[in-house]
Amino acid sequence: MTEAEITAALTGLFREILGEPLLELSPTDRDHDIPGFDSAKKVHLVLAVEERFAIRLRSREIDMLQSVADWTKIIQAHCKGAA
């Protein structure tokens, strides 16, 4: 899976969870920069990401997810590992 494909899928999940169909994400966006994103939404996003990409995130990885780029990197690492 390419980085662009991961970003597109991730944007879709963010939009669905936040209820913002027009949300646009930039890799440099940090959690705090995304309106409405908090720890409750983060749990939902972890669940959605695990299901969508068929991966299982470890606790330390979840703790490291502070920006859109972090999400992309970790998903990409899991997808590469599975390939």
Add this chain to the structure above:
Amino acid sequence: MRLVKFKQSMASGLESAVVRPTRLRLKFLGQTLGMKIAARRLSARNRGCIEQSGLFDAAWYLRQAPDAVASGLDPLEHYFYFGWKAGLSPGPYFDASWYRTFYNDVDVAGWEPLLHFIRYGMQRGRCARGSQGSIYDDFQSLGEDCEFGNVQRHFDSNSLGLFRFAQTNVDSLVAAFDKGLDRLITADTVEIVGREREYCTRVQPFDFLFHTHVFTANSTVEKIKAHEIRRLQLLARKFVDDLKDGEKVFLYKARQLLPARMGELAQRLGRYGPNRLLCVTLTRDTQKVGTVEFMSDTLALAYIDRFDVDMTKCALDVWSAICHKTLSGWRAERMAAA
């Protein structure tokens, strides 16, 4: 003007490894003057504020600023008068340069960043440091209610914790550890209840109550139950991972704490790894508010003057002081042990 020249001379004197005799005399004069200026500027109130915050770590600071030892100044005065201007931080949990850069109104106003953070930044939910994340990520709440979870949210910590938004008690926590955390969340133990327009999840037989953050008008019990089982199983899995990692400080708050029960809870946490338990309780003794007593290398007791889940009423400054002192204290102990 003379004062500026003296300060500049003094700063360059402090930075230089090779000092000529004339500069040495100047440095001595500068130090004397610096001490007087520092003593005048760093009032007892400001000193008290900084010391109470737990954000100034003298031993850590002196390792970053060996010149401070040579200057003969008290480390806090050295930081307050020179250190932050030279890009130094007062301790590991406050990044002075980052704070000045990120919140540029601090520089515009000419404030020393740490004091600004304690007086104003904290109340506005500003962060003490940047890319490393919030220090509140280093804690994980065990209950007994959502207050600490809200404190974490106030300080922009999005860390996930099983009991972050839950109602618990120490007896049930100990019982849950004894029964086995892997069997905590199942279709048989989870029950969805409506409470004040929000669905909540009750976990039996421990009577833990979790917020779902879902309004009763927006979903059905069946839908929410299936989702809650998945959500809480993820959080329970992460909770066990965090226990095994032994890097978080687990925090339990209660109006009354029995030392024996605290010890039992710490012992249960210790079964998974070198976990540390911070218990926070109420005191009426103003001298004790914001202090942390380290009972052992895995158990600490801290005091606060009030509990309130409402962030406009809760003691944010005391929570901040407790968290910083706890991390500094245990960090120092682990370094000494190593």
